[in-house]
Amino acid sequence: MDAVDLLVQDIGELLTMAEGEGPLGVRRGTSVAFTGGELVWLGPAEQAPRAREVVDGRGCVGLPGLVDAHTHSLFAGSRAGEFQRRLGGTSYSTILEEGGGILSNVRATRAASDEELAASLSGRLQHFLEQGVTHVEVKTGYALDLEHELRCLRLLTGRRWPTRVSPTFLGAHTVPAEWRPDRRGYVGFLIAEVLPQVAVLAEFVDVYCDRGAFTLEDTRSILEAGLALGLKGRVHAEQVQHTGAAALAAELGCTSADHLERLDEAGVAAMGASETVAVLLPGAMLYLKDPPPPVAALREAGVPLAVATDFNPGSSPVRSLLACATLSCLTMGLSVEEALLGITRVAGRALGRPELGWLGPGSTADLALFRPPPGEPVCHASLVQYLGGHRAEAVVRDGLRVV
Numbered sequence: 374m375d376a377v378d379l380l381v382q383d384i385g386e387l388l389t390m391a392e393g394e395g396p397l398g399v400r401r402g403t404s405v406a407f408t409g410g411e412l413v414w415l416g417p418a419e420q421a422p423r424a425r426e427v428v429d430g431r432g433c434v435g436l437p438g439l440v441d442a443h444t445h446s447l448f449a450g451s452r453a454g455e456f457q458r459r460l461g462g463t464s465y466s467t468i469l470e471e472g473g474g475i476l477s478n479v480r481a482t483r484a485a486s487d488e489e490l491a492a493s494l495s496g497r498l499q500h501f502l503e504q505g506v507t508h509v510e511v512k513t514g515y516a517l518d519l520e521h522e523l524r525c526l527r528l529l530t531g532r533r534w535p536t537r538v539s540p541t542f543l544g545a546h547t548v549p550a551e552w553r554p555d556r557r558g559y560v561g562f563l564i565a566e567v568l569p570q571v572a573v574l575a576e577f578v579d580v581y582c583d584r585g586a587f588t589l590e591d592t593r594s595i596l597e598a599g600l601a602l603g604l605k606g607r608v609h610a611e612q613v614q615h616t617g618a619a620a621l622a623a624e625l626g627c628t629s630a631d632h633l634e635r636l637d638e639a640g641v642a643a644m645g646a647s648e649t650v651a652v653l654l655p656g657a658m659l660y661l662k663d664p665p666p667p668v669a670a671l672r673e674a675g676v677p678l679a680v681a682t683d684f685n686p687g688s689s690p691v692r693s694l695l696a697c698a699t700l701s702c703l704t705m706g707l708s709v710e711e712a713l714l715g716i717t718r719v720a721g722r723a724l725g726r727p728e729l730g731w732l733g734p735g736s737t738a739d740l741a742l743f744r745p746p747p748g749e750p751v752c753h754a755s756l757v758q759y760l761g762g763h764r765a766e767a768v769v770r771d772g773l774r775v776v
């Protein structure tokens with residue numbers, strides 16, 4: 374083989390996450406070679422090809438680039454004051470009635486310039502990248518009118534960001550202030566006016582189906598309209614109240630149903646009979662003091678479990694995907710293996726991207742190296758055991774070293 378572009382050499386412990394290589398595909402003393410933006414070789418360090426650039430992987434745990442399958446990273450406005458008020462006992466509904474909460478982000482996002490939105494999004498995605506995350510799903514949904522939802526999607530899809538981005542249209546996030554008296558009117562407007570224009574920019578259509586947001590009937594209309602336009606579907610389902618949205622997601626062939634704290638037996642069975650991935654969001658569960666989703670029943674039914682940050686300024690201001698893996702073990706009962714699969718290969722599945730979240734021929738050329746916490750052996754378990762604080766030693770995205 375000619376000299377390759379980049380070789381990550383002699384990785385202490387590498388998890389390939391490839392199918393058919395055991396639960397995590399654990400290998401020791403392995404090297405991975407990249408050329409032309411592709412992973413071209415993976416094997417024993419002593420057989421590695423020559424390379425123009427070499428990254429020393431000794432003493433590190435190597436993972437495929439991590440995948441965050443659910444974030445609301447594109448917004449303007451701060452809710453730090455609201456956080457303090459809620460700690461002091463003010464309810465979210467009171468804050469919302471005063472025009473705060475998500476509605477304050479809507480005002481700020483509409484008022485922000487493209488450059489202001491781009492700077493904050495870029496900073497957030499750079500932070501994810503430095504923690505080994507190379508692919509992030511980003512939802513709109515803080516603009517909620519045609520002009521600014523389109524502007525947000527054009528911004529998302531029109532630039533190169535620190536991580537790759539899967540763009541999701543979440544016009545059905547909440548009913549904007551100007552449509553509050555007429556929710557069904559807003560749903561009709563989304564379907565007739567907005568979806569046809571955003572469908573050429575977004576990859577997914579998402580609906581927040583819950584108390585105070587959109588009904589099951591609204592959700593079906595919006596998802597069916599989006600699917601007919603060629604978008605893939607996903608749903609915020611069963612978070613605050615049981616609605617039947619997860620079963621609807623399964624019925625319509627959505628790639629994921631997310632949250633699921635109030636999922637019932639029928640919903641579990643429907644998901645088990647479908648390809649729909651359960652995306653678990655322990656950050657929101659923690660901040661909102663929700664009960665855990667029925668993980669044992671989902672596991673029993675064979676539903677794939679992904680874990681994501683749900684990064685947003687209100688219910689989950691959580692910027693660490695590995696910390697969410699830890700929280701999914703502590704608060705939801707996932708194993709270390711399930712949590713790591715949930716932020717890699719299964720997260721890729723939740724985004725309808727089977728090339729994400731594993732390492733081997735045909736995978737994305739993304740790899741993250743982590744040095745274990747001081748005094749710990751080179752073993753993936755400590756990455757999940759320690760809560761947060763894992764800055765990647767090196768990150769490869771699309772075959773190039775970017776951290």
Ligand SMILES: [Zn+2]
Nearest residue numbers: 443445609683
């Ligand atoms: Zn969300």
